[in-house]
Amino acid sequence: MLRVKEGDEAAFAKLVTTYQDRLISIFRNLVGDQEAAEDLTQDLFLRIYRARHGYEPNAKLSTWVFRIAANLASNSRRSKGRRKEVQLKSSESGPLGVRPAEKLLADKSSLMPSRQFDRQEMQKLVREALESLNERQRMALLLHKFEGMSYADIGEAMELSPQAVKSLLSRARESLRTRLENMIR
Amino acid sequence: MDQLSRLTAEQRANLVAYLDGELGESETSEIESVLAHSAVARNDVEHLARTYDLLDLLPRAKASEDFTERTMATVRMSDVRPDITQSEWYRRARRGSVLLLWTLVMAAASSVSFLVTRKFVHNDADVFVRDFEVIDRLDVYREVDSVEFLEVLSGPKGAVLDDIRTRRGRETVD
Structure with missing residues (x-):
């Protein structure tokens, strides 16, 4: 980054290739689609x-990068909220959304212990469970899982104390455990 | 501790941190002791660990092939300062400035011309304005027909009557 600061374009290209997939992965799991993730x-x-x-090398470069990512994700969510965009899933595209009976059926189906989950279905359930978390929990969880960041680093990136990160992650993981209980039995 | 006893809220919060290796020494031994004695805690910790493993199913996205190239191009573009002389607002502002300049020049020229004319060119109308009171009463002055009477008129109050009486007296004597 110090070389980038001095105007070294090749160093910046290297920084882009080093972080692009990692950032897109995080954004993809935060915003839900590839194009928006690439734009962010x-x-x-x-x-x-x-x-x-x-740029001052006070913190780890990765922490600095993910701090910007956390702010960007938060701003993006706020501006999305202002636009009041409602994205319906294909199954909810009817004028009245999902019928209660259909939802009940789907819920019951996912509760069947004998049910075999194929990989795609499991992925979908995990993604939905992740989407059920609030944005900060999701960000903290993704930084921990995908980036292997310590609580201290996550705290620095998200401007939280390590204690707050601990509590955030604990609640997030408890919530996931409840939602995914059928898959881990 | 009872094999089936429930964990406290703090112990539950610490389970996740324990799995993540984020607990201090004393808290770690406390949790290990709880785990050794509580089947519920062991079950919880196992479920938490398996839930965490399920996150491996989340997609690890890859950038599209031209992502780096596009990003570098965007970055380079941000470095290039746009030529403002080519922008529409610049052209409009320039046109407006020229118009404003010409207006000011015309106004200044008009003011200077007016002042010069007023100072150096004599106008016959000025004489009329200056002598308006005399011209306005010219007919009356003509009727008077005597310069002496005019002098009396411009004199102190009552001088006119005295003059008339004097004249009449002189006419009676004659």
């Missing part, structure tokens, strides 16, 4: 590039 990642790199002159 590109926006993030642009911010890093514009802020390069003011």
Whole structure:
């Protein structure tokens, strides 16, 4: 990053290739689609590039990058909220959404202990469980799982104390455990 | 501890941190002791660990092939300062400035011309304005027909009557 600060374009390209997949993975699991994730990642790199002159190596580069990512994700969610966009799933595209009986059937089906989950279905359930968490829990969980970041680093990236991260992750994992109970029996 | 006793809220919160290796030494031994004695705790910790493993199913997205290239191009573009002389607002502002400049020049020229004319060119109308009171009463002045009477008129109050009486007296004597 210090080379980037001095205007080394090749160093910046290296930084992009090092972080692009990691960031897109996180954004993809936060916002739900690849295109939006790539747009956010590109926006993030642009911010890093514009802020390069003011960069001070006080924290780990990855922590700094993921701090920007956390802010960006939060801003993106807020602006999305302002636009009040409602994205319906294909199964909810009817004028009245999912009928209660259908929902009951689906819920019952997923509760059957003998049910065999194929990988795709499991993926879907895990994704839905993740989506049920609030944004901060999701971000903390993804940083921990995907990036292997310590509570202290997550705290630095999300501007929280390690104790707050501990509590955030504990609640997130308890919540996931409840939602995914049928899959882990 | 009872094999089936429930965990406290703090112990439950610590289970996750224990799995993540984020507990201090004393808290770790406390949790290990709880785990050794409580089947419920062991079950909980096992479920938490398996739930966490399920997150491996989440998609690890990859950037599209041209992502790096596009990003670098965007970054380069952000470095290029746009030529403002080519922008529409610049052209409009420039046109407006020229118009404003010409207006100011015209106004200044008009003011200077007015002042010069007023100072150096004599106008016949000025004489009329200056002598308006005399011109306005010219007919009356012509009727008077005597400069002496005019002098009396411009004199102190009552002088006109005295003058008339004097003249009449002189006419009676004659």
